[in-house]
Amino acid sequence: MSMENTEKKDKFLAGLMKNPTADTVGNQQQLREEAYKAIHSLNFPTLKDERWKYTRVAGILKKDFEHKPGDVPESLTGFEIPDYKSDVLVFVNGIFNNELSHVEKQNGIHVLTLAQGKVEHYDVIDKWMGTIADHHSHIFTAMNTAFHKSGVLIYAEKKAIAQHPVHIIDITNGEGVTHAPRNLFVAEDDAGLKITHSFHGDAGENFINGVNEVYLGRHAEVEYQMIQQNGKKSNHIHSTDVYQSEGSTFTSGAFTVGGKLIRNEINVSVNGENCETRLNGSFMGGDKHHFDNHTIIDHLVPLCNSHENYKGILGGKATGVFNGKVFVRKDAQKINAFQSNQNILLSDDAVINSKPELEIYADDVKCSHGSTTGQLDEEALFYLMSRGMKKTDAINLLVNAFTAETLEYVSAEALSNYISALIEKRSDELNNQYA
Amino acid sequence: MIKIKNLHAEIEGNKILNGVNLEINAGEIHAIMGPNGSGKSTLASVLAGREEYEVTRGEVELMGENLLDLEPNERAAAGVFLAFQYPVEIPGVSNMNFLKTALKSIKEFKGEKPYTAKEFLQMVKKNQELVGLSGRLANRSVNEGFSGGEKKRNEIFQMAMLDPKFAILDETDSGLDIDALKTVADGVNQLKSPEKSFLLITHYQRLLDYIVPDFVHVLHKGQIVKTGPKELALELEEKGYDWLKEDGVEA
Numbered sequence: 001m002s003m004e005n006t007e008k009k010d011k012f013l014a015g016l017m018k019n020p021t022a023d024t025v026g027n028q029q030q031l032r033e034e035a036y037k038a039i040h041s042l043n044f045p046t047l048k049d050e051r052w053k054y055t056r057v058a059g060i061l062k063k064d065f066e067h068k069p070g071d072v073p074e075s076l077t078g079f080e081i082p083d084y085k086s087d088v089l090v091f092v093n094g095i096f097n098n099e100l101s102h103v104e105k106q107n108g109i110h111v112l113t114l115a116q117g118k119v120e121h122y123d124v125i126d127k128w129m130g131t132i133a134d135h136h137s138h139i140f141t142a143m144n145t146a147f148h149k150s151g152v153l154i155y156a157e158k159k160a161i162a163q164h165p166v167h168i169i170d171i172t173n174g175e176g177v178t179h180a181p182r183n184l185f186v187a188e189d190d191a192g193l194k195i196t197h198s199f200h201g202d203a204g205e206n207f208i209n210g211v212n213e214v215y216l217g218r219h220a221e222v223e224y225q226m227i228q229q230n231g232k233k234s235n236h237i238h239s240t241d242v243y244q245s246e247g248s249t250f251t252s253g254a255f256t257v258g259g260k261l262i263r264n265e266i267n268v269s270v271n272g273e274n275c276e277t278r279l280n281g282s283f284m285g286g287d288k289h290h291f292d293n294h295t296i297i298d299h300l301v302p303l304c305n306s307h308e309n310y311k312g313i314l315g316g317k318a319t320g321v322f323n324g325k326v327f328v329r330k331d332a333q334k335i336n337a338f339q340s341n342q343n344i345l346l347s348d349d350a351v352i353n354s355k356p357e358l359e360i361y362a363d364d365v366k367c368s369h370g371s372t373t374g375q376l377d378e379e380a381l382f383y384l385m386s387r388g389m390k391k392t393d394a395i396n397l398l399v400n401a402f403t404a405e406t407l408e409y410v411s412a413e414a415l416s417n418y419i420s421a422l423i424e425k426r427s428d429e430l431n432n433q434y435a
Numbered sequence: 436m437i438k439i440k441n442l443h444a445e446i447e448g449n450k451i452l453n454g455v456n457l458e459i460n461a462g463e464i465h466a467i468m469g470p471n472g473s474g475k476s477t478l479a480s481v482l483a484g485r486e487e488y489e490v491t492r493g494e495v496e497l498m499g500e501n502l503l504d505l506e507p508n509e510r511a512a513a514g515v516f517l518a519f520q521y522p523v524e525i526p527g528v529s530n531m532n533f534l535k536t537a538l539k540s541i542k543e544f545k546g547e548k549p550y551t552a553k554e555f556l557q558m559v560k561k562n563q564e565l566v567g568l569s570g571r572l573a574n575r576s577v578n579e580g581f582s583g584g585e586k587k588r589n590e591i592f593q594m595a596m597l598d599p600k601f602a603i604l605d606e607t608d609s610g611l612d613i614d615a616l617k618t619v620a621d622g623v624n625q626l627k628s629p630e631k632s633f634l635l636i637t638h639y640q641r642l643l644d645y646i647v648p649d650f651v652h653v654l655h656k657g658q659i660v661k662t663g664p665k666e667l668a669l670e671l672e673e674k675g676y677d678w679l680k681e682d683g684v685e686a
Contacts, residue, residue, distance in 0.1 A: 382485055385506065385507040387534070387597065388540045389533075397528055
């Protein structure tokens with residue numbers, strides 16, 4: 001790294017390090033220090049890094065970001081999901097808001113802020129935190145690990161199945177704000193959790209650097225749906241790192257309808273037989289948005305299924321990236337892995353970099369991957385219009401139909417309807433960027 | 436009802452229509468026949484407002500209104516319907532949802548109240564029976580996995596739902612077995628009324644056994660070269676289109 005870059009990095013980190021948080025219970029402080037050391041030996045990625053070939057983060061480094069409080073909304077109108085009964089945890093600029101949050105007590109299910117969790121369930125935290133996400137070689141994960149101030153612990157004891165989902169609402173507002181949500185979701189053997197995580201923001205430039213660690217015990221089921229309605233100048237890097245034990249099912253969705261630079265990473269380590277892994281998402285960008293989905297499913301053992309389906313819709317001068325990698329390790333026989341990325345470009349200037357990858361070291365597997373990119377089906381558009389539909393309605397209908405598959409594994413109807421409505425609204429916004 | 440005057444149209448610089456003149460009065464059924472490549476489907480596409488075709492000369496009036504200025508959806512609202520030669524499959528869009536939205540837009544465009552859910556369902560039921568389209572198909576995605584015959588029935592079903600004033604049937608008979616052809620023709624015959632006009636585009640005379648036209652026109656090289664009563668269709672069936680080959684161009 002050049003001298004100039006080192007200076008930039010130090011200056012950038014100085015902003016993040018103001019008013020640092022320290023941990024006093026268990027080995028959490030040690031984890032922060034490890035991560036802090038790693039940051040100094042790691043470089044910020046450039047386009048020369050294979051994993052960051054299509055996503056430039058240099059723009060984030062140029063700006064000064066700080067942890068600072070934001071405006072707390074008076075109510076959750078516009079943030080809550082209609083008809084969706086859930087626990088709600090609200091964070092504004094990464095600061096927990098107790099008044100707007102509510103959690104219903106359930107046997108064997110613990111829903112707390114990370115700060116509370118570090119006291120009340122420090123054993124759980126010590127056992128898992130920092131063991132699934134990689135703070136040694138990923139600089140953004142290391143930064144989150146070193147500097148995070150808040151987050152959520154959701155812990156399901158053995159055989160505890162949550163009766164309703166948890167909705168984490170992350171609101172960011174103001175200029176030059178940064179925060180680093182750190183969440184740990186643990187579902188012990190035979191436990192079940194459903195988590196929805198929504199991001200909201202105003203027009204201020206911000207930088208959110210989130211990490212989720214998810215542990216699934218034997219036969220556990222976790223569904224994690226992320227909805228990004230970030231503001232138009234939001235930079236959001238988020239890593240979801242997952243460990244699956246035998247017979248477990250992990251389902252995730254990433255629905256991006258806002259933000260300027262979005263990078264979602266999902267890394268799933270499938271380390272037990274008979275697991276199901278489902279990763280889905282839709283990203284819809286316009287203007288000069290840059291939305292990047294990077295996934296790794298690592299099949300370490302035999303007899304598992306994985307299913308991955310991402311859809312992109314890009315207008316204006318937006319750029320999309322899909323890089324999905326599926327590893328099937330030696331002796332991981334009888335793996336069924338399906339991976340698909342389809343995109344629609346609404347304008348001539350929109351770009352997609354799609355890279356589905358399979359690396360297979362076993363011989364008895366069934367894997368398929370594919371990627372298609374095209375324009376909106378003009379013939380279908382004409383057909384719909386010839387029946388009296390307005391062009392905007394026809395486009396919305398086609399966009400909704402195109403993304404519908406990615407909602408297949410959203411289990412709650414209210415949530416699915418909510419996401420569909422967001423997609424339609426976004427489609428309306430992108431309509432005027434349709435060339 | 437509709438007046439087509441000296442209509443010229445081209446696609447990517449290829450002139451396809453070279454001065455079509457045609458007037459259809461309310462209550463009339465006209466058939467356009469002609470060899471492949473004569474411009475039959477282009478005429479249908481231009482009337483329905485397909486963007487790829489450029490109208491270079493001429494005009495089309497629908498009940499006094501300049502049709503060529505309207506978007507395809509506005510033409511539908513004005514009462515034009517095109518039954519597609521190749522109906523489009525649209526996975527993920529339910530037939531019902533699509534029709535509901537289309538009808539709502541048309542009503543809105545006309546400044547009328549939308550149908551109530553009950554009215555809509557009654558219309559669906561009645562018109563499904565009319566064309567022999569099973570409820571199972573009506574609830575699926577638009578044309579997805581439909582057989583050729585089912586697609587054509589679905590076109591006529593949509594036509595019945597939208598209740599147009601001027602309907603163009605573009606080779607609706609192609610790919611239909613005789614039973615399906617009869618059902619489709621029955622549907623059209625029941626929708627026929629003194630206020631409605633139909634333009635049947637067909638290559639074969641067969642359809643005209645079941646839907647009897649008032650006039651038959653022969654289109655050749657983008658122009659109507661002959662017009663006659665329904666008997667003209669039989670004559671064409673017998674003679675084929677070879678007599679059009681006066682200049683040796685393959686018809």
